[in-house]
Amino acid sequence: MSEQQLHLFEPARPLLERFGAAFFKAVPPRPGVYIMSGEAERVLYIGQSGNLRQRLGSYKNARPDRAPRKVIRLIHSVRSLVWEECESIAAARLKEAQLLRVHRPRFNVQNTYPRAYRFISVTAAAEELALSLATEPRAEGKSFGAFKAGSTGAFGALLRLLWAAVHQPHEPYDFPSPLLQSRPPRDFTVRVPSPCSRNPALTGLMASLEALLGGESAELISLLAEAMPSGPDVPLFQRNLFAADLETLAGFYEFSAKRNRELRHRHGIRGTIIPQETLDDFLAVNLRGASADSE
Numbered sequence: 001m002s003e004q005q006l007h008l009f010e011p012a013r014p015l016l017e018r019f020g021a022a023f024f025k026a027v028p029p030r031p032g033v034y035i036m037s038g039e040a041e042r043v044l045y046i047g048q049s050g051n052l053r054q055r056l057g058s059y060k061n062a063r064p065d066r067a068p069r070k071v072i073r074l075i076h077s078v079r080s081l082v083w084e085e086c087e088s089i090a091a092a093r094l095k096e097a098q099l100l101r102v103h104r105p106r107f108n109v110q111n112t113y114p115r116a117y118r119f120i121s122v123t124a125a126a127e128e129l130a131l132s133l134a135t136e137p138r139a140e141g142k143s144f145g146a147f148k149a150g151s152t153g154a155f156g157a158l159l160r161l162l163w164a165a166v167h168q169p170h171e172p173y174d175f176p177s178p179l180l181q182s183r184p185p186r187d188f189t190v191r192v193p194s195p196c197s198r199n200p201a202l203t204g205l206m207a208s209l210e211a212l213l214g215g216e217s218a219e220l221i222s223l224l225a226e227a228m229p230s231g232p233d234v235p236l237f238q239r240n241l242f243a244a245d246l247e248t249l250a251g252f253y254e255f256s257a258k259r260n261r262e263l264r265h266r267h268g269i270r271g272t273i274i275p276q277e278t279l280d281d282f283l284a285v286n287l288r289g290a291s292a293d294s295e
Contacts, residue, residue, distance in 0.1 A: 014076050015060045023081075024060050027053040030085050031092040033099060036107075037080040045074055045107040048096035050089045056081070074107050093284035101277060117276045119145035120155060120213055124206040130189045131159065137273055144213035146276045147256045154252035156184030157245035162205075163190055164242065165227035170234055172241070214272050215261030218253045221246060 016024070032052045036045040049055035064072050086092040100111045123130040123141030130141065133155045137143035145151075160179050169175055178185045192205065211217040228242045260274055263282045274282065 011063050011065070013060060013062075015062075015078060015081070018078070019081060024053070024057055027056050027083060028085055029053040031087070031089045032083050032085040033092055033095045034081065034083040035099070035103075036074065036078045036105075037082075038077045039079060041080060043103040043105045044077055045105050046096060046099045046103060048086075048089075048092040050092070052083050052085070056083070070107065090285045094281055097280045097284040101280070111280050117146035117148055117279070118151040118155070119143050119273070120147065120151070122206065122209055122213070124203070127192050128189050129162070129192055129205060129209075130187070131155070131162075132187045133184070134186060142210060142272065144210075144257070144272045145260070146274055146279050147252075147260070148279070150248075150252060151256065152183065154248055154256070157248040157252075159184055159188050159190070161224045161228070161242070161245050161249065162209075164229065165224055166190060166192055168229045170229055170238070172235070172237060212249075212253055213257055215253070215257035215259070218250065218258075221250055221253065224249075 029051050031048075031050045033046065033048045034052060034056060035043055038044045047055070059071070059075055062071055062075055084095070086095055097111055100108055118133050118135065119137045121132045121134065121138035121141045121143040132138055132141075133152065137145065147154075156179070160175065163169075163175065163179060167174070172180065178188070205220075208217070208220040208223060212220040225242075225246055229238070260279070263269075263279070263286065264271075264274060266286070267282060
Protein backbone atom coordinates (compact mmCIF):
# COMPACT_ATOMS: atom_id res chain seq x y z
CA MET A 1 0.00 0.00 0.00
CA SER A 2 1.49 3.34 -1.05
CA GLU A 3 2.16 5.90 1.63
CA GLN A 4 0.34 9.21 1.40
CA GLN A 5 0.85 12.35 3.43
CA LEU A 6 -2.09 13.01 5.76
CA HIS A 7 -3.42 16.56 6.01
CA LEU A 8 -5.24 18.07 8.96
CA PHE A 9 -6.74 20.57 6.50
CA GLU A 10 -7.40 20.15 2.80
CA PRO A 11 -4.48 21.63 0.80
CA ALA A 12 -5.18 24.96 -0.88
CA ARG A 13 -6.06 24.98 -4.57
CA PRO A 14 -5.10 28.54 -5.54
CA LEU A 15 -6.24 28.37 -9.19
CA LEU A 16 -9.68 27.06 -8.24
CA GLU A 17 -10.03 29.70 -5.54
CA ARG A 18 -8.90 32.47 -7.89
CA PHE A 19 -10.84 31.60 -11.05
CA GLY A 20 -13.73 29.41 -9.84
CA ALA A 21 -15.08 26.05 -10.96
CA ALA A 22 -17.13 27.55 -13.83
CA PHE A 23 -13.93 28.90 -15.40
CA PHE A 24 -12.40 25.43 -15.69
CA LYS A 25 -15.65 23.84 -16.90
CA ALA A 26 -15.64 26.34 -19.78
CA VAL A 27 -12.21 25.18 -20.99
CA PRO A 28 -12.70 23.08 -24.15
CA PRO A 29 -11.39 19.49 -24.34
CA ARG A 30 -9.51 20.47 -27.50
CA PRO A 31 -5.90 21.03 -28.57
CA GLY A 32 -4.50 24.44 -27.79
CA VAL A 33 -2.01 26.61 -25.94
CA TYR A 34 -2.32 28.30 -22.56
CA ILE A 35 -0.54 31.25 -20.96
CA MET A 36 -0.13 31.79 -17.23
CA SER A 37 0.78 35.29 -16.11
CA GLY A 38 1.62 36.85 -12.74
CA GLU A 39 1.84 40.32 -11.31
CA ALA A 40 1.94 43.19 -13.83
CA GLU A 41 0.81 40.70 -16.52
CA ARG A 42 4.29 39.17 -16.66
CA VAL A 43 4.13 35.86 -18.53
CA LEU A 44 5.23 33.05 -16.21
CA TYR A 45 4.58 29.90 -18.21
CA ILE A 46 3.40 28.82 -21.67
CA GLY A 47 2.27 25.30 -22.47
CA GLN A 48 0.31 23.28 -24.97
CA SER A 49 -1.94 20.25 -24.78
CA GLY A 50 -4.05 17.96 -26.91
CA ASN A 51 -6.79 18.41 -24.28
CA LEU A 52 -6.82 21.85 -22.66
CA ARG A 53 -9.55 21.00 -20.13
CA GLN A 54 -7.67 17.99 -18.83
CA ARG A 55 -4.32 19.79 -18.73
CA LEU A 56 -5.55 22.90 -16.92
CA GLY A 57 -7.58 20.69 -14.59
CA SER A 58 -4.33 19.04 -13.50
CA TYR A 59 -3.03 22.45 -12.42
CA LYS A 60 -6.29 23.25 -10.68
CA ASN A 61 -6.06 20.07 -8.60
CA ALA A 62 -2.29 20.08 -8.01
CA ARG A 63 -1.40 19.04 -4.45
CA PRO A 64 1.86 19.93 -2.65
CA ASP A 65 2.54 16.29 -1.71
CA ARG A 66 2.18 15.05 -5.31
CA ALA A 67 3.11 17.84 -7.71
CA PRO A 68 6.69 19.10 -8.28
CA ARG A 69 7.73 22.12 -6.24
CA LYS A 70 8.12 24.13 -9.42
CA VAL A 71 4.45 23.56 -10.28
CA ILE A 72 3.32 24.55 -6.77
CA ARG A 73 5.38 27.77 -6.95
CA LEU A 74 3.89 28.50 -10.35
CA ILE A 75 0.22 28.08 -9.45
CA HIS A 76 0.63 30.26 -6.37
CA SER A 77 2.06 33.03 -8.58
CA VAL A 78 -0.59 32.96 -11.32
CA ARG A 79 -2.91 35.96 -11.58
CA SER A 80 -4.12 35.49 -15.16
CA LEU A 81 -4.82 32.33 -17.16
CA VAL A 82 -5.84 32.38 -20.82
CA TRP A 83 -5.97 29.77 -23.56
CA GLU A 84 -6.34 29.58 -27.31
CA GLU A 85 -7.72 26.62 -29.26
CA CYS A 86 -5.73 25.19 -32.19
CA GLU A 87 -6.90 23.00 -35.02
CA SER A 88 -4.54 20.14 -34.15
CA ILE A 89 -1.88 19.00 -31.67
CA ALA A 90 0.81 19.83 -34.24
CA ALA A 91 -0.58 23.35 -34.59
CA ALA A 92 -0.60 23.73 -30.79
CA ARG A 93 3.05 22.67 -30.57
CA LEU A 94 4.01 25.12 -33.30
CA LYS A 95 2.11 27.95 -31.61
CA GLU A 96 3.76 27.15 -28.28
CA ALA A 97 7.25 27.27 -29.84
CA GLN A 98 6.51 30.66 -31.41
CA LEU A 99 5.13 32.12 -28.15
CA LEU A 100 8.10 30.83 -26.14
CA ARG A 101 10.53 32.69 -28.40
CA VAL A 102 8.60 35.93 -27.88
CA HIS A 103 7.98 35.80 -24.12
CA ARG A 104 10.72 33.48 -22.72
CA PRO A 105 8.80 32.81 -19.48
CA ARG A 106 10.76 32.17 -16.29
CA PHE A 107 9.08 28.82 -15.57
CA ASN A 108 9.79 27.39 -19.03
CA VAL A 109 13.13 25.80 -19.86
CA GLN A 110 13.10 24.62 -23.47
CA ASN A 111 13.15 26.97 -26.47
CA THR A 112 13.48 30.14 -24.40
CA TYR A 113 17.12 31.10 -25.08
CA PRO A 114 17.79 32.99 -28.34
CA ARG A 115 21.25 31.49 -28.96
CA ALA A 116 21.06 28.14 -27.20
CA TYR A 117 22.04 26.07 -30.23
CA ARG A 118 25.38 25.59 -31.96
CA PHE A 119 26.79 25.41 -35.46
CA ILE A 120 29.92 23.48 -36.39
CA SER A 121 32.09 24.86 -39.18
CA VAL A 122 35.01 23.11 -40.91
CA THR A 123 37.70 24.42 -43.24
CA ALA A 124 40.45 22.44 -44.96
CA ALA A 125 43.55 24.19 -46.30
CA ALA A 126 47.00 22.80 -47.15
CA GLU A 127 47.87 20.55 -44.20
CA GLU A 128 45.33 21.93 -41.70
CA LEU A 129 41.79 21.06 -40.76
CA ALA A 130 40.17 23.90 -38.82
CA LEU A 131 36.98 23.35 -36.80
CA SER A 132 34.85 25.84 -34.88
CA LEU A 133 31.77 25.79 -32.67
CA ALA A 134 29.65 28.95 -32.57
CA THR A 135 26.13 30.27 -32.09
CA GLU A 136 26.02 31.37 -35.73
CA PRO A 137 27.32 29.77 -38.96
CA ARG A 138 30.82 30.97 -39.86
CA ALA A 139 31.52 32.82 -43.10
CA GLU A 140 34.63 30.69 -43.67
CA GLY A 141 34.46 27.04 -44.64
CA LYS A 142 31.31 24.95 -44.50
CA SER A 143 28.85 25.10 -41.60
CA PHE A 144 26.40 22.53 -40.23
CA GLY A 145 23.53 22.85 -37.74
CA ALA A 146 21.73 24.11 -35.84
CA PHE A 147 22.47 21.44 -33.23
CA LYS A 148 20.72 21.28 -29.86
CA ALA A 149 21.90 20.08 -26.45
CA GLY A 150 24.92 17.81 -26.49
CA SER A 151 26.67 19.47 -29.41
CA THR A 152 29.40 20.95 -27.20
CA GLY A 153 30.34 17.56 -25.76
CA ALA A 154 30.22 15.97 -29.20
CA PHE A 155 32.46 18.71 -30.59
CA GLY A 156 35.03 18.04 -27.86
CA ALA A 157 34.90 14.29 -28.58
CA LEU A 158 35.36 14.94 -32.30
CA LEU A 159 38.42 17.15 -31.69
CA ARG A 160 40.07 14.58 -29.44
CA LEU A 161 39.42 11.71 -31.83
CA LEU A 162 40.69 13.60 -34.87
CA TRP A 163 43.81 14.72 -33.02
CA ALA A 164 44.44 11.20 -31.69
CA ALA A 165 43.99 9.68 -35.14
CA VAL A 166 46.75 11.93 -36.49
CA HIS A 167 49.17 12.07 -33.54
CA GLN A 168 48.64 8.62 -31.95
CA PRO A 169 48.96 9.64 -28.26
CA HIS A 170 49.80 6.90 -25.76
CA GLU A 171 49.39 8.93 -22.58
CA PRO A 172 46.74 11.47 -21.51
CA TYR A 173 49.38 14.19 -21.14
CA ASP A 174 50.22 13.80 -24.84
CA PHE A 175 47.01 15.68 -25.68
CA PRO A 176 46.95 19.48 -25.92
CA SER A 177 45.54 20.58 -22.56
CA PRO A 178 42.52 22.47 -24.06
CA LEU A 179 41.23 19.18 -25.48
CA LEU A 180 40.94 17.63 -22.01
CA GLN A 181 39.01 20.46 -20.38
CA SER A 182 35.32 20.09 -19.53
CA ARG A 183 34.43 22.63 -22.22
CA PRO A 184 36.39 22.24 -25.46
CA PRO A 185 37.93 25.17 -27.33
CA ARG A 186 35.55 26.90 -29.72
CA ASP A 187 38.25 26.98 -32.42
CA PHE A 188 40.84 24.29 -33.00
CA THR A 189 43.12 23.28 -35.86
CA VAL A 190 44.29 19.72 -36.47
CA ARG A 191 47.47 19.47 -38.53
CA VAL A 192 47.50 16.60 -41.02
CA PRO A 193 51.17 16.33 -42.14
CA SER A 194 51.97 15.21 -45.66
CA PRO A 195 54.98 15.54 -47.94
CA CYS A 196 52.61 16.66 -50.70
CA SER A 197 51.35 20.21 -50.94
CA ARG A 198 47.92 18.85 -51.79
CA ASN A 199 47.16 16.37 -49.05
CA PRO A 200 45.06 13.37 -50.22
CA ALA A 201 44.57 12.26 -46.63
CA LEU A 202 43.09 15.65 -45.73
CA THR A 203 40.76 15.54 -48.73
CA GLY A 204 39.42 12.15 -47.69
CA LEU A 205 39.10 13.23 -44.07
CA MET A 206 37.21 16.38 -45.02
CA ALA A 207 34.74 14.43 -47.14
CA SER A 208 33.96 11.90 -44.41
CA LEU A 209 33.72 14.69 -41.80
CA GLU A 210 31.22 16.61 -43.94
CA ALA A 211 29.21 13.42 -44.41
CA LEU A 212 29.08 12.91 -40.63
CA LEU A 213 28.08 16.48 -39.74
CA GLY A 214 25.59 16.57 -42.62
CA GLY A 215 23.92 13.38 -41.39
CA GLU A 216 24.71 11.47 -44.58
CA SER A 217 27.08 8.80 -43.25
CA ALA A 218 28.68 7.66 -40.00
CA GLU A 219 31.66 6.10 -41.78
CA LEU A 220 34.04 8.56 -40.11
CA ILE A 221 33.25 7.05 -36.69
CA SER A 222 34.36 3.61 -37.88
CA LEU A 223 37.50 5.08 -39.45
CA LEU A 224 38.37 6.93 -36.25
CA ALA A 225 37.79 3.78 -34.16
CA GLU A 226 40.24 1.88 -36.34
CA ALA A 227 42.80 4.71 -36.15
CA MET A 228 42.93 4.93 -32.35
CA PRO A 229 46.17 3.82 -30.66
CA SER A 230 45.90 0.30 -29.30
CA GLY A 231 48.02 -2.32 -27.59
CA PRO A 232 49.15 -3.09 -24.05
CA ASP A 233 51.18 0.12 -23.80
CA VAL A 234 48.02 2.26 -24.09
CA PRO A 235 46.68 2.96 -20.53
CA LEU A 236 43.18 1.86 -19.59
CA PHE A 237 42.19 5.49 -19.01
CA GLN A 238 43.18 6.30 -22.56
CA ARG A 239 41.22 3.40 -24.03
CA ASN A 240 38.15 4.33 -21.97
CA LEU A 241 38.44 7.94 -23.16
CA PHE A 242 38.47 6.82 -26.80
CA ALA A 243 35.48 4.51 -26.23
CA ALA A 244 33.48 7.25 -24.49
CA ASP A 245 34.26 9.78 -27.22
CA LEU A 246 33.26 7.34 -29.97
CA GLU A 247 29.99 6.65 -28.17
CA THR A 248 29.32 10.37 -27.74
CA LEU A 249 30.00 11.03 -31.42
CA ALA A 250 27.74 8.14 -32.49
CA GLY A 251 24.89 9.53 -30.36
CA PHE A 252 25.39 12.99 -31.83
CA TYR A 253 25.23 11.59 -35.37
CA GLU A 254 22.07 9.59 -34.70
CA PHE A 255 20.07 12.15 -32.74
CA SER A 256 21.35 15.45 -34.15
CA ALA A 257 23.12 15.26 -37.52
CA LYS A 258 21.01 12.46 -39.01
CA ARG A 259 17.79 13.91 -37.62
CA ASN A 260 18.63 17.30 -39.16
CA ARG A 261 19.20 15.65 -42.54
CA GLU A 262 15.78 13.96 -42.32
CA LEU A 263 14.14 17.29 -41.43
CA ARG A 264 15.89 19.09 -44.30
CA HIS A 265 14.73 16.48 -46.78
CA ARG A 266 11.19 16.39 -45.37
CA HIS A 267 10.80 20.15 -45.60
CA GLY A 268 12.74 20.72 -48.83
CA ILE A 269 15.66 22.66 -47.34
CA ARG A 270 18.78 22.76 -49.47
CA GLY A 271 22.21 23.02 -47.91
CA THR A 272 23.33 22.01 -44.44
CA ILE A 273 21.84 24.78 -42.29
CA ILE A 274 18.55 24.87 -40.40
CA PRO A 275 18.17 28.16 -38.45
CA GLN A 276 17.52 27.71 -34.74
CA GLU A 277 13.97 29.05 -34.78
CA THR A 278 13.09 26.94 -37.83
CA LEU A 279 14.51 23.85 -36.13
CA ASP A 280 12.38 24.55 -33.05
CA ASP A 281 9.27 24.71 -35.25
CA PHE A 282 10.19 21.54 -37.16
CA LEU A 283 10.78 19.61 -33.96
CA ALA A 284 7.51 20.85 -32.49
CA VAL A 285 5.50 19.76 -35.53
CA ASN A 286 7.40 16.52 -36.16
CA LEU A 287 7.63 15.43 -32.54
CA ARG A 288 7.27 11.65 -32.47
CA GLY A 289 6.33 9.42 -29.60
CA ALA A 290 5.94 12.36 -27.21
CA SER A 291 3.06 13.26 -24.95
CA ALA A 292 0.45 15.61 -26.36
CA ASP A 293 1.06 17.85 -23.35
CA SER A 294 4.10 19.95 -22.55
CA GLU A 295 4.99 19.93 -18.87
